[in-house]
Amino acid sequence: xxxxxxxxxxxxxxxxxxxxxxxxxxxxxxxxxxxxxxxxxxxxxxxxxxxxxxxxxxxxxxxxxxxxxxxxxxxxxxxxxxxxxxxxxxxxxxxxxxxxxxxxxxxxxxxxxxxxxxxxxxxxxxxxxxxxxxxxxxxxxxxxxxxxxxxxxxxxxxxxxxxxxxxxxxxxxxxxxxxxxxxxxxxxxxxxxxxxxxxxxxxxxxxxxxxxxxxxxxxxxxxxxxxxxxxxxxxxxxxxxxxxxxxxxxxxxxxxxxxxxxxxxxxxxxxxxxxxxxxxxxxxxxxxxxxxxxxxxxxxxxxxxxxxxxxxxxxxxxxxxxxxxxxxxxxxxxxxxxxxxxxxxxxxxxxxxxxxxxxxxxxxxxxxxxxxxxxxxxxxxxx
Amino acid sequence: xxxxxxxxxxxxxxxxxxxxxxxxxxxxxxxxxxxxxxxxxxxxxxxxxxxxxxxxxxxxxxxxxxxxxxxxxxxxxxxxxxxxxxxxxxxxxxxxxxxxxxxxxxxxxxxxxxxxxxxxxxxxxxxxxxxxxxxxxxxxxxxxxxxxxxxxxxxxxxxxxxxxxxxxxxxxxxxxxxxxxxxxxxxxxxxxxxxxxxxxxxxxxxxxxxxxxxxxxxxxxxxxxxxxxxxxxxxxxxxxxxxxxxxxxxxxxxxxxxxxxxxxxxxxxxxxxxxxxxxxxxxxxxxxxxxxxxxxxxxxxxxxxxxxxxxxxxxxxxxxxxxxxxxxxxxxxxxxxxxxxxxxxxxxxxxxxxxxxxxxxxxxxxxxxxxxxxxxxxxxxxxxxxxxxxxxxxxxxxxxxxxxxxxxxxxxxxxxxxxxxxxxxxxxxxxxxxxxxxxxxxxxxx
Numbered sequence: 001x002x003x004x005x006x007x008x009x010x011x012x013x014x015x016x017x018x019x020x021x022x023x024x025x026x027x028x029x030x031x032x033x034x035x036x037x038x039x040x041x042x043x044x045x046x047x048x049x050x051x052x053x054x055x056x057x058x059x060x061x062x063x064x065x066x067x068x069x070x071x072x073x074x075x076x077x078x079x080x081x082x083x084x085x086x087x088x089x090x091x092x093x094x095x096x097x098x099x100x101x102x103x104x105x106x107x108x109x110x111x112x113x114x115x116x117x118x119x120x121x122x123x124x125x126x127x128x129x130x131x132x133x134x135x136x137x138x139x140x141x142x143x144x145x146x147x148x149x150x151x152x153x154x155x156x157x158x159x160x161x162x163x164x165x166x167x168x169x170x171x172x173x174x175x176x177x178x179x180x181x182x183x184x185x186x187x188x189x190x191x192x193x194x195x196x197x198x199x200x201x202x203x204x205x206x207x208x209x210x211x212x213x214x215x216x217x218x219x220x221x222x223x224x225x226x227x228x229x230x231x232x233x234x235x236x237x238x239x240x241x242x243x244x245x246x247x248x249x250x251x252x253x254x255x256x257x258x259x260x261x262x263x264x265x266x267x268x269x270x271x272x273x274x275x276x277x278x279x280x281x282x283x284x285x286x287x288x289x290x291x292x293x294x295x296x297x298x299x300x301x302x303x304x305x306x307x308x309x310x311x312x313x314x315x316x317x318x319x320x321x322x323x324x325x326x327x328x329x330x331x332x333x334x335x336x337x338x339x340x341x342x343x344x345x346x347x348x349x350x351x352x353x354x355x356x357x358x359x360x361x362x363x364x365x366x367x368x369x370x371x372x373x374x375x376x377x378x379x380x381x382x383x
Numbered sequence: 384x385x386x387x388x389x390x391x392x393x394x395x396x397x398x399x400x401x402x403x404x405x406x407x408x409x410x411x412x413x414x415x416x417x418x419x420x421x422x423x424x425x426x427x428x429x430x431x432x433x434x435x436x437x438x439x440x441x442x443x444x445x446x447x448x449x450x451x452x453x454x455x456x457x458x459x460x461x462x463x464x465x466x467x468x469x470x471x472x473x474x475x476x477x478x479x480x481x482x483x484x485x486x487x488x489x490x491x492x493x494x495x496x497x498x499x500x501x502x503x504x505x506x507x508x509x510x511x512x513x514x515x516x517x518x519x520x521x522x523x524x525x526x527x528x529x530x531x532x533x534x535x536x537x538x539x540x541x542x543x544x545x546x547x548x549x550x551x552x553x554x555x556x557x558x559x560x561x562x563x564x565x566x567x568x569x570x571x572x573x574x575x576x577x578x579x580x581x582x583x584x585x586x587x588x589x590x591x592x593x594x595x596x597x598x599x600x601x602x603x604x605x606x607x608x609x610x611x612x613x614x615x616x617x618x619x620x621x622x623x624x625x626x627x628x629x630x631x632x633x634x635x636x637x638x639x640x641x642x643x644x645x646x647x648x649x650x651x652x653x654x655x656x657x658x659x660x661x662x663x664x665x666x667x668x669x670x671x672x673x674x675x676x677x678x679x680x681x682x683x684x685x686x687x688x689x690x691x692x693x694x695x696x697x698x699x700x701x702x703x704x705x706x707x708x709x710x711x712x713x714x715x716x717x718x719x720x721x722x723x724x725x726x727x728x729x730x731x732x733x734x735x736x737x738x739x740x741x742x743x744x745x746x747x748x749x750x751x752x753x754x755x756x757x758x759x760x761x762x763x764x765x766x767x768x769x770x771x772x773x774x775x776x777x778x779x780x781x782x783x784x785x786x787x788x789x790x791x792x793x794x795x796x797x798x799x800x801x802x803x804x805x806x807x808x809x810x811x812x813x814x815x816x817x818x819x820x821x822x823x824x825x826x827x828x829x
Binding site for chain 2: 171
């Protein structure tokens with residue numbers, strides 16, 4: 001059922017994914033999401049969710065503390081900017097390593113328990129990180145205000161290479177290419193594609209098979225003499241590094257790190273993204289991340305004026321009713337829409353949006369093969 | 384296996400090529416290269432971006448700010464009764480929009496978080512083509528968004544932000560603030576505190592743990608210690624803590640006889656209510672009645688705290704009971720539309736929108752450097768604070784500061800504050816160099 005080597009189908013999926021990501025600005029324009037900041041968020045949170053899915057989707061360990069690694073990555077990247085260089089490459093390398101280091105520490109302790117106890121432990125650790133960033137670590141994190149760049153930062157490497165930013169606040173640039181706007185998006189997009197490829201390899205490797213085994217029956221593995229903890233810890237560290245990278249990229253596109261990135265709501269968000277898209281599927285988490293960020297940015301921006309325009313075609317009294325009803329679900333009420341959507345998905349499509357996709361494609365292929373063998377199943381694992 | 388490797392390489396090559404081919408047209412067609420400055424309005428309308436907290440500890444202020452912005456847009460476009468445009472000393476705006484363009488607006492939710500605020504500001508700049516961003520009800524957010532606007536190349540008209548840093552350490556050329564700051568609060572409040580509480584008091588600070596709290600704690604300490612007060616302790620509390628009882632209990636045993644609450648919004652409502660419930664105000668310490676001071680007051684907060692604000696001193700940027708022409712016109716126009724008087728948050732954001740529109744009209748352009756030059760050193764009157772000046776050195780407005788007190792016998796649920804003293808501008812003015820920071824050059828966007 002689960003192949004342990006890359007198949008032609010996987011390569012096709014990877015090619016389509018790459019093309020779709022790179023063409024993002026054009027594809028997403030019609031739904032109002034084709035602007036750099038949101039595209040960057042799609043790519044970055046896509047990486048975050050991909051990493052989370054390696055842990056949750058494959059091993060079934062539900063971590064409620066992944067935002068801590070995201071935050072650590074951001075702080076590390078901003079400090080790299082401040083101390084070393086405005087070049088994003090060292091920043092994301094250090095962010096990834098720090099994410100890995102923190103996840104090794106937290107994972108080592110948390111993975112001694114499983115199920116709900118594991119979730120609570122990770123939640124507790126993340127909340128500790130958040131509170132420390134907020135209070136005792138204020139000299140490092142600048143508390144609620146958030147860590148920001150200053151003109152007077154040392155930037156040792158930049159100085160060594162004779163790079164001078166003059167009187168303006170520097171922004172991150174890759175050898176002269178500024179990491180804002182579309183170049184910033186393409187930088188994140190390349191990272192996303194690399195991460196997607198790594199995830200694909202992990203999914204199709206014996207290691208990935210072992211992680212699935214941990215999910216389906218850990219006791220049986222233990223009884224047969226397999227020590228599962230190193231596998232789970234490795235998965236935890238890999239996903240922590242993905243989160244660290246995502247945090248670093250957040251700082252690359254916008255050099256600011258705030259403690260709220262580590263809050264438990266942010267950890268919950270990545271769980272939502274993964275489940276919404278389809279846990280354990282390759283594409284699901286990326287799609288889930290996109291859906292949630294789209295809601296957060298586009299639906300929260302609808303106001304009465306826009307709604308009035310939308311329902312302009314209705315007679316006056318109907319327009320008023322339509323506007324007042326729908327305004328509950330947009331603007332500040334976007335959480336409500338997200339909640340309703342999430343409930344619908346979990347009830348009717350427990351496998352997430354990807355289950356919906358595979359159901360539709362099954363339906364189509366069955367029709368095409370004239371009610372034959374039921375068509376080929378979708379290449380994604382269903383769990 | 385070798386076949387597979389070749390396929391992969393070919394695949395990577397072709398996908399890279401496809402990526403470049405797809406990217407090229409978007410890069411060249413991007414708006415930034417077409418116009419003289421970022422988001423230059425080319426059609427019949429110009430877009431303002433209103434970035435206010437719609438959720439979180441400052442949501443009440445944010446809702447009021449948004450109402451004020453909508454009113455300001457109506458007045459600029461010549462709808463409604465014109466409000467303070469009629470009393471404003473500059474007559475450049477004719478009620479037909481700005482530079483012949485009708486003003487439209489987009490809104491965003493800052494969630495009182497720097498991250499979310501920057502994301503929504505970016506959306507308004509990149510997607511909706513906003514020429515100016517304004518709003519915010521937290522200094523942390525204001526500083527974060529101001530930095531973003533500077534980098535992007537649009538004007539930022541700060542909303543309710545009271546930290547010194549907004550136009551001090553973290554000031555930016557593209558950022559402008561109408562609201563006052565903690566330095567002015569300290570200078571205005573200290574003489575009143577001396578008159579009422581004497582000069583040998585011991586203060587205990589509870590401070591919201593972010594840039595505004597730190598700034599206010601510093602300013603109040605500075606000015607009260609000049610009076611001869613001592614500071615027993617200054618304890619930082621997280622923003623949006625909700626329950627402050629654990630912070631209030633130690634106050635009783637600290638030997639302090641004044642509690643300074645450097646809190647705002649719902650935090651202030653909660654901490655003040657809990658302090659009063661703990662019976663602090665009925666205590667006698669060092670032979671003196673225990674007192675509570677809330678340096679930054681607003682009507683919304685006073686209303687939220689209800690009975691507990693009676694007799695408590697603080698400062699405010701503006702209050703709806705002011706009797707000057709501008710304030711009256713604004714209260715009347717706001718009241719007619721929404722059915723209740725505006726808060727200081729609503730007032731400052733209304734002023735900012737009007738001041739920006741007026742500066743564009745006078746400059747004849749929306750180019751940030753042009754608009755900025757029109758605002759620098761601009762002297763005006765009729766916007767409710769008396770004669771006011773936008774100081775060129777730090778883009779901070781200087782005007783009289785109101786010291787207020789919770790009213791003992793309120794006549795309505797809005798009538799909760801009384802003005803104790805109007806501290807003249809000269810008394811609260813300070814040299815721009817005091818707070819440090821660099822404006823840097825204007826950024827018009829690429």
